[in-house]
Amino acid sequence: MDELDLLKKDWNKSTKKYPNLSKEEIYSIISKRSSSIVKWIFIISILEFILWTALSFFGDSTEVLEKIQANDFAFIYYTMIIISYIIIFVFMYLFYKNYRNIAVTENTKVLMEKILKTRKTVKQYVIYNLSMMALVILLGIIMELSTSPETQILLTDIESKGENNIFIFYLIITIVSLIAIAVILSLFLGFYYLIYGLLLKRLKKNYKELKIIANLE
Amino acid sequence: MKLDSEHNFVELLQKHQNIVHKICRIYTDNEHTHKDLFQEISIQLWKAFPKFRGDSKFSTWMYRVGLNTAITLYRKSLRTIKSQPIESVGYKLSHEDYDNTKDEQLKLIYEAVKKLNDIDKGIIFLFLESKNYKEISDTLGISEVNARVRMNRIKTKLKIQLNA
Numbered sequence: 001m002d003e004l005d006l007l008k009k010d011w012n013k014s015t016k017k018y019p020n021l022s023k024e025e026i027y028s029i030i031s032k033r034s035s036s037i038v039k040w041i042f043i044i045s046i047l048e049f050i051l052w053t054a055l056s057f058f059g060d061s062t063e064v065l066e067k068i069q070a071n072d073f074a075f076i077y078y079t080m081i082i083i084s085y086i087i088i089f090v091f092m093y094l095f096y097k098n099y100r101n102i103a104v105t106e107n108t109k110v111l112m113e114k115i116l117k118t119r120k121t122v123k124q125y126v127i128y129n130l131s132m133m134a135l136v137i138l139l140g141i142i143m144e145l146s147t148s149p150e151t152q153i154l155l156t157d158i159e160s161k162g163e164n165n166i167f168i169f170y171l172i173i174t175i176v177s178l179i180a181i182a183v184i185l186s187l188f189l190g191f192y193y194l195i196y197g198l199l200l201k202r203l204k205k206n207y208k209e210l211k212i213i214a215n216l217e
Numbered sequence: 218m219k220l221d222s223e224h225n226f227v228e229l230l231q232k233h234q235n236i237v238h239k240i241c242r243i244y245t246d247n248e249h250t251h252k253d254l255f256q257e258i259s260i261q262l263w264k265a266f267p268k269f270r271g272d273s274k275f276s277t278w279m280y281r282v283g284l285n286t287a288i289t290l291y292r293k294s295l296r297t298i299k300s301q302p303i304e305s306v307g308y309k310l311s312h313e314d315y316d317n318t319k320d321e322q323l324k325l326i327y328e329a330v331k332k333l334n335d336i337d338k339g340i341i342f343l344f345l346e347s348k349n350y351k352e353i354s355d356t357l358g359i360s361e362v363n364a365r366v367r368m369n370r371i372k373t374k375l376k377i378q379l380n381a
Contacts, residue, residue: 003375004344007345020234027227030227030260107357108357
């Protein structure tokens with residue numbers, strides 16, 4: 001192909017035109033920080049963890065805590081806290097491992113596969129967080145229904161008026177809770193989309209190109 | 218020990234910096250993004266340097282790390298931003314590097330190359346660097362046959378672009 005030959009000739013000729021950095025300039029460059037996507041995913045996951053933990057300290061939750069401790073929910077509550085911390089640390093470790101594993105020295109295809117794995121981990125992390133949140137809301141509602149004295153009075157009141165009424169009452173509660181969960185989850189989904197979605201988008205573009213390679217083989 | 222290897226690395230990179238500049242030329246459109254990608258590749262090279270065992274040539278290793286950075290790790294959005302300069306690293310690139318030819322046809326070819334996707338750019342870059350298909354396939358992790366097929370497709374793509 002004539003055009004390619006022409007290009008190659010010009011390419012080899014133009015070698016002299018490139019800047020020639022001194023050793024001092026190269027020293028100053030490598031002392032700067034890297035900005036790769038995977039590193040940011042790792043950093044953001046830690047920042048997020050710190051944010052939630054800090055919020056839970058600032059929030060006025062003593063009243064809720066007393067309520068929890070006064071009831072049978074204490075066991076469930078503390079088990080859930082412990083399990084969720086373990087899971088969050090596991091995810092942080094996975095993010096760190098992904099970050100370490102992304103070795104530029106592999107060939108491009110292997111590197112891309114690792115990037116895909118990172119994408120998957122982030123998605124699992126978001127799904128986990130959202131389902132945990134739904135579970136917490138659900139438990140909160142159940143706790144409120146079964147322990148709060150006002151609700152107990154209300155319940156007996158409704159019950160005394162007929163069996164159908166109690167059914168309708170629970171139906172309404174279920175619908176309202178589902179709507180509340182849906183609203184809260186979509187808010188958080190939006191939040192996650194903002195912080196991770198944009199990073200993942202960049203990784204996705206690479207994935208598409210990888211697919212093109214894979215299809216050829 | 219650390220200082221020693223740093224000194225070693227800087228010396229090697231300084232000697233072979235043209236490879237990085239050439240990758241930047243294929244993957245970026247202007248001086249700022251060139252500098253930015255140059256910086257990112259240098260950092261990735263430095264980070265990966267402890268893993269460099271010398272069983273391949275330093276330059277071969279640079280091709281791999283440099284292309285990987287350009288294709289997968291570099292923040293693409295920066296390539297299109299043409300506003301303020303990222304902090305000056307202290308060297309100048311003449312604008313002619315990006316507009317270096319009076320030859321209308323060459324200009325068109327460079328433009329057509331810029332339109333290729335990132336992996337195709339990598340293949341054509343290695344081709345321009347006179348790498349054989351074995352080396353191209355090793356660097357990108359595809360089979361030799363695939364590298365050939367893709368090179369042929371690139372040629373067709375360029376031809377279509379140029380005759381349009």
